Structures are given as C-alpha cells and as structure tokens.
C-alpha cells in the first residue's frame with residue numbers, strides 16, 4: 001500500500017507542471033497547464049485563451065515587427081508594445097527638428113497618426129501539429145509535403161500566410177496560420193528620457209523605473225482585411241481587445257504572459273553552451289570598442305545621437321546580456337549542471353537497448369562537430385561582428401535599402417578603423433580577408449581604411465565586399481552539418497523520452513507561447529532582498545540632469561513632487577512604475593501583455609533581471625524574474641504627460 005501511494009504521489013508530481021518555468025504551446029494548454037494554472041489562481045479556461053473557432057485572448061496578441069510582441073487594447077485597433085520595440089520606427093520617423101524619439105509624441109486624432117513604412121503586425125489564426133505527416137520523410141518528400149500543406153492551408157485561409165515551423169530540434173512540426181497587417185501607424189510614445197529612463201545602465205536591472213511603452217494603430221481596408229498603406233484605410237476592428245485593470249498587484253497574485261519569445265537553448269548540450277559563451281565573449285569585446293566610438297560621437301552631437309540611437313541600443317542590449325550570461329554561467333554552475341544532466345541521460349540511454357544505437361552517440365557527435373569547426377565558426381562570427389556588414393558596404397552595394405539619415409561618414413569611418421584593428425588582432429591567418437591589392441596587416445590597416453573611405457572609392461568598397469564573400473564561400477559554406485543536425489534532433493528526442501509523461505515545452509522559436517506564474521520578489525544575493533515593485537519616488541532618486549540616461553522631463557519631475565497621480569495612484573498613494581513576476585520570458589516577449597487571473601491587462605513585460613542572465617539555457621526558480629512596467633505608470637504618462645485624452649477614452653477599464 002505504501003508503495004502504491006508513493007507511486008501515485010510521484011505521478012501527481014510529474015503531471016503537475018512547474019508553476020513558473022515554461023514557454024507553453026497554446027494548443028497544449030488544456031492538456032498540460034489548465035489545472036495547474038487554476039491551482040494558483042487563474043479564473044480562465046484554456047479555451048478562453050486559445051480557441052480556433054471563437055474569439056479568445058490569443059486574438060488580441062500580435063507579433064510586432066519582426067521581433068517583439070504587442071497587444072490590441074481598443075476596439076479601434078490600438079496596439080501597445082514596448083518603447084524599445086517601437087524604437088527603430090520612432091527613430092526613423094524623427095528628424096532633428098521633429099524628434100519624436102527625444103521629445104515624445106502623442107497623436108490627438110487619427111489624422112495625426114503617422115504611417116510607418118515597412119512595419120507590420122501579425123495575428124495568429126491557429127496552429128496544428130503536423131508531425132504525423134512529416135516525421136521520417138527524406139528531404140525531398142519532406143519539402144514536397146510542406147509545400148502541399150502550405151498550399152492547402154493558404155487556400156482554406158484567404159488573406160493569410162501559412163508556415164511549417166519546427167519544434168524540439170526537428171522532432172515536432174506545426175502548421176501555423178498568420179494574418180499580417182501592413183498599414184501600421186505611430187500613435188504615441190513618451191520621450192526617451194521616460195521610455196528609456198536608465199538607459200543601458202539600468203537595462204537588465206532591478207530596481208526599475210523605465211516607462212517602456214509605445215502605441216501604434218492597425219489600419220485595414222474597407223473589409224477590415226490587411227492592405228498596404230492607403231489614405232482610405234480605416235482603423236482595424238479587432239476580434240478581441242484587452243480590458244485594462246487599474247487595481248495593481250500584490251505578492252502571490254496570478255499572472256500570465258502571452259507573446260513571441262525568440263530563441264532559447266534549453267535543448268542544447270554542454271559543448272554547445274560552452275561554445276556559445278566563448279563566442280559571445282568575443283562579441284562583447286568587439287562591441288565594447290564599437291560602442292565606445294559611437295557613444296563618444298553621440299554625446300557630442302544630438303544629430304549623431306539620433307542617427308545612431310537604434311544601432312547603439314541594439315548593440316548594447318546583446319553586449320550587456322552576454323556579459324551577464326557569462327557571469328551567471330560561472331556563478332550558477334550552468335555547464336557542470338548541464339553535464340550532470342547529460343550523464344544521467346546517458347545512463348538511461350545505455351539501459352535502453354533499443355534506443356542505444358540511435359541516441360547513444362548524439363552528445364559525442366555534437367561535441368566533436370563543435371570541436372572540429374570551432375576555429376572556422378569563431379572566425380565567421382569575428383568577421384560578422386567587425387567588418388562583415390559595414391555601413392559603407394550597404395551604402396555602396398544596396399543603396400535602395402540604405403538609410404542615409406542613419407549614417408554619418410566620420411562615425412562610420414572611425415568604427416571601421418577600430419573594428420579592422422580588432423579584427424586583425426583576433427583573426428586566424430587562414431581566415432583573413434584579402435581585398436584586391438592589399439595584404440592587410442596591423443601596420444597598414446589604417447592606411448587601408450583611409451583609402452577605403454576616400455570620397456568616391458566605390459570600387460574599393462566593392463572589392464572588400466567581394467573578398468568577404470570569397471572568404472565565406474571558401475571556408476564556411478561547405479561545412480557538412482547533416483550529422484550534427486541529426487545528433488541535435490536525437491538529443492532532444494532522447495530528453496523527451498527520458499522525461500516522458502512530464503508536460504514539456506519546446507525551445508522558443510518566435511511562435512506564440514504562454515507563461516504563467518505569480519507576482520514575486522527575490523533575493524539577488526546573500527543578505528539582500530528586493531521588493532517586487534518600484535515607485536515614482538525612485539525616478540527622483542536616480543535623477544541626474546548631467547547624465548543623458550537619467551534626465552527627467554521637468555513636467556514629470558513636478559508631477560512626482562506634487563504626487564499628481566490621479567486615478568493611477570496605488571492604494572498606498574504612490575505611483576508604481578514597474579513590478580516583478582516569475583514568468584518565463586526571453587527576447588521577443590518584449591511588449592507582451594501581463595495579464596491577471598481574469599485576462600485583464602495589468603502591465604507590459606519588458607526585461608529580465610541581471611542575476612539570472614543564463615535563463616535562456618536554464619530556468620532559475622529562485623532568481624529568475626520578469627520585469628514589467630505597470631499599466632498605471634503607462635497610462636499616467638499618456639494622460640498626464642501626453643494629455644492624450646483621445647487615447648484614454650478609447651480604452652475599456654474593468655470595474
């Protein structure tokens with residue numbers, strides 16, 4: 001009897017998924033997560049969240065641009081996302097005279113909303129597991145079947161796009177149907193001093209006071225369907241829009257987040273992870289130099305600041321993430337823990353005679369492939385981080401795609417000089433680029449760069465581009481990775497079989513996911529505990545007019561001093577800026593809605609915390625937190641700073 005009870009207890013433990021870890025697939029919610037979500041406070045059913053026949057929450061969530069998430073928050077197609085997600089678009093719409101990035105902007109009517117060429121938002125219609133139809137096919141048959149599936153799906157879903165996406169290292173495939181809207185207009189954003197308050201210093205950090213939001217609107221044709229920009233388009237009427245709760249949060253409250261996490265490495269071996277960290281350290285070195293060149297020029301000249309704002313932010317975000325990742329790997333023993341897991345897995349595989357042959361070598365095959373190609377790969381990354389896609393090459397070779405307004409010849413020249421020096425320092429001789437007529441060395445490269453940037457030397461630029469292409473073709477194209485890919489597939493298959501019965505989720509791959517958990521503080525290190533929200537008082541604590549990253553607009557400063565928070569104040573009378581949850585997110589989730597137990601919007605997810613920067617590889621329950629901007633902080637800025645009552649009036653608040 002005891003034994004029996006014990007078995008049952010184990011089964012229950014296995015069947016109830018962890019509350020915090022997991023980027024869950026929507027079609028699996030009912031099977032894997034619905035009960036566990038209810039157990040910690042959720043009042044919605046799986047069908048309220050994902051239903052392919054009726055309106056459900058997933059219809060309010062969009063992939064924003066290529067790499068972020070947004071959500072529809074009004075019946076007129078208003079979309080909120082992060083400021084750092086709208087950043088590139090806002091920068092492109094800005095000029096030194098009308099600098100929306102620096103000064104902020106709120107449209108007071110539809111007529112004032114600004115079209116953003118090239119920006120799109122994508123709705124998920126449905127996703128269907130098609131593994132049965134694809135598994136085991138050889139390459140040719142596989143491709144043919146994929147085409148067939150897509151074709152049939154496109155016929156069944158007018159105005160939609162269909163894709164077949166791979167999950168679990170090519171062990172599972174889903175057919176995914178999207179609807180893409182292409183007339184997207186900029187509605188509003190706070191000034192950078194709020195939307196990016198704290199800059200790179202506060203990025204990836206808690207405590208936090210960044211008002212990281214921006215607003216856009218979807219426009220559609222007269223049938224509410226996707227259309228290219230046209231004056232005649234009208235605001236899109238959504239299937240579903242989110243309601244907003246101003247009630248705020250307390251510790252333990254249930255929260256969930258839906259969105260489009262980009263990439264994680266939770267099905268990778270220790271060898272892959274080690275290699276990743278080494279490569280990222282090289283990237284950090286290169287970017288440190290590049291960013292210093294940019295920053296110095298940006299600090300001197302506001303015009304350069306605007307031109308390079310987006311390039312700088314993009315570079316710096318990865319740069320800081322990888323530094324934190326390296327530290328976290330060491331502190332949290334990630335490699336050793338991964339190796340221990342692999343040892344356990346190997347023991348299990350070896351016991352399974354039937355499996356041994358297929359899976360026994362996976363870990364070893366991956367390791368030797370990495371070992372063999374390490375130097376080539378490092379040189380490839382070195383090239384791409386330094387001289388592989390210089391602005392001047394874009395300018396000469398792809399003038400149509402090149403944006404003169406994001407370019408300053410002198411800054412570019414200085415970047416290239418610095419990067420070329422670094423490149424020559426690090427490159428292995430057999431991978432060195434050889435532009436025609438030059439044998440580049442550390443002695444002559446400055447002369448080379450001077451020559452390269454001589455006005456009108458398009459030919460020299462083209463020669464460099466050609467030399468880079470030759471280098472890539474000669475050294476990197478022919479690496480045969482078939483066995484390696486098969487091994488990564490086997491590795492994931494073995495892991496899944498080993499943990500059979502446990503709910504599982506695949507690595508992030510830019511498909512829509514849900515993560516659920518609770519509002520929760522954490523302790524960053526021994527003897528220190530962090531509170532789980534911040535207030536506007538912290539903005540004044542951090543304020544420093546002499547530091548670009550910590551300036552506070554005068555009007556904001558005054559309203560904080562006066563505690564002029566209106567209905568956006570918490571019960572405690574303070575304005576809460578950001579709060580922590582233990583939801584499991586990564587890059588791509590930026591802009592995702594943080595939802596309460598009833599599916600009402602309470603915040604936007606925008607960052608992870610410094611102490612758990614290894615989170616893409618391993619979830620850390622005690623340390624890993626999701627940093628969210630409180631929706632009340634967002635709306636306070638819209639209403640009180642932006643005076644955009646038109647926007648407030650189109651929102652629906654829950655009582």
Ligand code: ARG
Nearest residue numbers: 084199200203313317590606
């Ligand atoms: N760390 C955030 C993320 O990866 C991006 C923040 C952008 N802000 C910045 N200061 N670069 O989602």
